[in-house]
Amino acid sequence: MSKDSDKQGPENLRTVYSELCESYRAIDDFRTKLLGFLPLATGAGLFVLVSDGDKMDFARQFFRPMGFFGFLITLGLFSYELYGIKKCGRLIRVGKHLEKTGLLIEGQFRWRPREVAGLINESFAAGIIYPVVLAAWMFLALVSTSPQKEPPYDPQRALFWAAVVFIVGFVLSILFNLWLKLEGELEGEKLKDYSISDVMRKVPIIKRIWPKTSVSKH
Secondary structure, three states, X not given: OHHHXXXXXHHHHHHHHHHHHHHHHHHXXXXXXXXXXXXXXXXXHHHHHHHOHHHHHHHXXXXXXXXXXXXXXXXXXXXXXXXXXXXXXXXXXXXXXXXXXXXXXXXXXXXXXXXEOOOEOHHHHHHHHHHHHHHHHHHHHHHEOOOOOOOOEOHHHHHHHHHHHHHHHHHHHHHHHHHHHHHHHHHHHOOOOOOHHHHHOOOHHHHHHOOOOOOOOX
């Protein structure tokens, strides 16, 4: 009976670890497929829409609603991607914790490659692809002027706002990536949820301004 009890703990840990690996692979696989499919589908759709010169004048009246529709759909997918990145980061840290303290193995989470140049990883790739797609839909939404105006297209204005959308999306993605790294450093010290103020205290500049207090317990 005692031997069965001794084996129950490690067996449960292996089951939890196996399910954790499956969850991580499922999320990562879905994100990878979406990152590959989204720009191809967007590019193909925009090409079909504008390639037929004879139908351009007829299709122009639908550019604005279609552009904003595509922008909002992509924004929703981008939000889901950011949540998926955060969830994968948590799974990685839990996996490292299990490998180090419970299973005592050198697993895939502990030996996961670091970011290239300290920045380039899956989050960085998503931070390029999604803002580009958002910028493309914004360009489509704004390139066509109202039917009463001449010329019928205003590519300079549309290109300007498309560039603004890309820059804002890319910068926010980089900041989100850095935020997750700071949160990961805290969770590496002790695996639990941390508040916004706890994470902000990891920033060197804010650390000098923010009163030094102990990390709050949740």
